[in-house]
Amino acid sequence: MRSDGTRVGLWQPVSSGRHAFGVRARQAEPGETVEAMCGAEVDTDELQRVAEEIDWIMKQTCMDCWRLLKEQQQQAQQQQS
Ligand SMILES: [Zn+2]
Numbered sequence: 621m622r623s624d625g626t627r628v629g630l631w632q633p634v635s636s637g638r639h640a641f642g643v644r645a646r647q648a649e650p651g652e653t654v655e656a657m658c659g660a661e662v663d664t665d666e667l668q669r670v671a672e673e674i675d676w677i678m679k680q681t682c683m684d685c686w687r688l689l690k691e692q693q694q695q696a697q698q699q700q701s
Pocket residue numbers: 638639640656657658659660682683684685686
């Protein structure tokens with residue numbers, strides 16, 4: 621099944637770590653909760669704020685998100701060839 625623009629668009633450091641989110645997460649309404657690739661729930665406010673450089677340095681990359689993204693990329697490449 622082809623995704624409808626839900627390809628992963630952004631990494632964002634939030635309180636629970638640096639997670640990957642779909643492009644649509646950026647358009648979520650304030651007060652909503654959005655789900656990271658790994659299923660972690662994050663407040664939209666936290667997702668859409670502009671992260672400070674220190675956040676990127678201090679927050680650990682979520683390995684679940686990282687792995688899921690990698691698998692997704694590999695699948696996309698296989699479909700192209
Ligand atoms: Zn995650």
